[in-house]
Amino acid sequence: MPGTSTHRVRTVLGRSAGWLVVGLSTLYAVSAVGMAVTELLALLGAGPDAKPRVVPPLFVLHALTGAVALVTGAVQLQLGRPSSSGHARAHRTLGRCYLAAAWTTSVAGAATAVVFDVGVAGQAGFAVWSASWFPTTTIALRHIRARRVRAHRDWMIRSFALAFVFVFVTFDPVRQALESAGLPRTVVYPVALAGCAIVDLAAVEVWLRRDRPGAPPSRGRPYATPRMAARPCEPDGRCGSGRSAPAPT
Structure with missing residues (x-):
């Protein structure tokens, strides 16, 4: 049937794209960890001089925690909603x-943005990114604590999209073309960051609306694992045998 075939194709393409994101995130994370280790060894006097950084300790922290965020976020989203107690x-x-x-x-990132040598526009761009990522992630947490699983998922995707912006910037052919043209960092970084962020976040919003046509983005279904319920939770908050879904720990 055409509808079934279309659904299968979308499912395959979606999972393939998801694993591609996991692969790119892991590749970027390995590179970030390598730079952080090199910088740390240089700071400790146990290695060769590293590339000059504005605030080396903050760069090390930013690189290491950013690598963790990319890998854990990509893997969690790719694995999807828990289907067993171990998966949960x-x-x-x-x-x-x-x-x-x-x-x-x-x-x-907010702390390093004010001293990053990319001009005022570039510093503002990094500051806006930091100011957006923190509350977006917090909103995702508040939704799952209120058992709004669908809304939690949507906001986690938005949060990870903000994290993935820097992977996008690294592999961005526009940024590479601007650098090859000899333009200064004060031009390259603001343009590349703004362009990648707009494309990345717009693509996520389009995908979320196609994935859930007609449903408002702020609503979600209560949380339940197979151990809690024999069937999925109902929109009114009742799960399985009629018990309300408990908040996740």
Whole structure:
């Protein structure tokens, strides 16, 4: 049937795109950890001089926690909604790691933005990114505590999209073309950051609306694992045998 075939194609394409995001995030994370380790060894006098950084300790913290946020966020979103008790435990563990890493990276990013040598426009762009990532992640946490799973998922995707902006910037051909043209960093970074953020976040919003046509983004379904209920939760908050869904721990 055409509808079934279309759904299967979308499912395959979605999972393939998800694993591509996991791969790119892991690649970027490995690179970030490598730079952080090199910088740390240089600071400790145990290695060769590293690339000059404006605030080396903050750069190390930003790179390490950013790597954790990228990998845990990508894997958690790719694994999807928990389908077993073991899956649920892994989902919560990955989520907690992502929350801590995202909050830390956003705060460290805000601190380094004011001294980053990319001009006023570039500094403003990084500051806006930090000011957006922290509350977006917090909103996702508040939704899951209120058992609004759908809204939690949507805001986690938005949060990860903000994290993925820097992967996007790294592999952005426009940024590379601007650098090859010899333009200064004060031009390259603001243009690349703004362009990648707009494309990235716009694509996420379009995907969320196509994935859930007609439903408002602020609503969600209560949380329940297979151990809690024999069937999915109903929109009124009742699960399985009629018990309300408990808040996740």
